[in-house]
Amino acid sequence: MKFSDFVATDAIRAQVKAGTKEGVIREMVQSLVDANRIAASDQESIVKAIMKREDLGSTGIGRGVAVPHTKHPSVTRLVGTVAVSPSGIEFESLDGDPVQLFFLLVSPPDRPGDHLRALESISRQLRDESFCKLLKSAKGPVEIQHLLEEADSQGVVS
Amino acid sequence: MSGADTAGAQTLTREVVVANSQGLHARPADMLAREARKWQSRIELVGEAQRVDGKSILDVLTLAAEAGTRLVVEATGPDAREALEAIGGLFERKFNEHGTEQTS
Numbered sequence: 001m002k003f004s005d006f007v008a009t010d011a012i013r014a015q016v017k018a019g020t021k022e023g024v025i026r027e028m029v030q031s032l033v034d035a036n037r038i039a040a041s042d043q044e045s046i047v048k049a050i051m052k053r054e055d056l057g058s059t060g061i062g063r064g065v066a067v068p069h070t071k072h073p074s075v076t077r078l079v080g081t082v083a084v085s086p087s088g089i090e091f092e093s094l095d096g097d098p099v100q101l102f103f104l105l106v107s108p109p110d111r112p113g114d115h116l117r118a119l120e121s122i123s124r125q126l127r128d129e130s131f132c133k134l135l136k137s138a139k140g141p142v143e144i145q146h147l148l149e150e151a152d153s154q155g156v157v158s
Numbered sequence: 159m160s161g162a163d164t165a166g167a168q169t170l171t172r173e174v175v176v177a178n179s180q181g182l183h184a185r186p187a188d189m190l191a192r193e194a195r196k197w198q199s200r201i202e203l204v205g206e207a208q209r210v211d212g213k214s215i216l217d218v219l220t221l222a223a224e225a226g227t228r229l230v231v232e233a234t235g236p237d238a239r240e241a242l243e244a245i246g247g248l249f250e251r252k253f254n255e256h257g258t259e260q261t262s
Contacts, residue, residue: 057185061215067184094188094215112180113224119184120222127216 001117003125003148006105010035011081012141016102021091025050025068028083028104035081038106042074046106060093064136065126067119069105078114080105082144084136100136101126125151167199169234172242176227178252186253187218193244199235201245212245 011031018024029047032038038046049070053059060066069080081104088098103122107115125131131151138144176182182190194201194212201212203221210217212231223229233241 057188059184061184061188061219063216069184112183116181116183116222116224119219123216123219127214127220 001114001121002152003121004152006078006080006114006118007148008032008035008037008079008081009141009145011037012144013081013083014138014140014144016083016085016089018085019087019089021054021089022047022051024083024085024089024102025054025104028068028081028102031081031083032079032104032106037079037081038074042072046070046072046074050104054092058092058094060091060095060097060099061123062093062095062097063126063129063132064088064093064097064100065103065122065132066091066093066099066101067103067105067122069107069115071109071115072106073109075106075108078105078107078111078118080118082135082148084138084144086136101132167235167238169232170238170242171233172231172246174229174231174246174249176223176225176229177249178255179225180255181225181227182218182221182223184215184219186248186255187215189248189253190218190245191215193248194241196244197233197235197237197241199233199238199241201241202232202234204230204232 016024016027018027026047033040033043050068053070059068083102085100088100091099203210203212205221231245
């Protein structure tokens, strides 16, 4: 699965304003509402579901990366976005480090395979330290979009 | 790390099946990598198309192993047997996931 299969380009944010875990999740869900990928009426319920998932164990998977996610009946296909916090946010991550790079995913409840393939794409690319660094230091959403496109076109993600 | 620990140590393997309905998503991948890191042995997971480091959550996630996927766990080192026992147990207990709630 490619990034372009699930990342809503219009919802990419290079400099989140939030400084807390819930704040960044809220801001990213808002960006998906603004990009017309999810309905404003579902926003609160999606934020709550993602926070509930975080309560089970942080999705901060290390290397300054987190993958907050949930299943939600309001979506019929996997939708996601990317955000960067240049200063980093405390996320109770597995290695204890603050998180700068966020991939937020909302998937339909009946498609666990799609969710797995999105996680695969993300983790495969993030094993590349320089790709991680480039994303974290991206100056704007367009730069992030280009980096994701480049990763897609290299065919490393299939 | 010196090669002395694994030199001459035999590699033990165990076949496992991903039995939880949601597959090896973030939480089970984390449980697996955490368990693997407790052991001195090198732990690798072998899928159909690739071999990954069982101690790395990023590596485990790249398997994108859905429910029903068969994998081989390979352990090489002095505590290989115990490591395989512990890791095999995680798969057998379906990573403590029951039903379809709390699965994402």
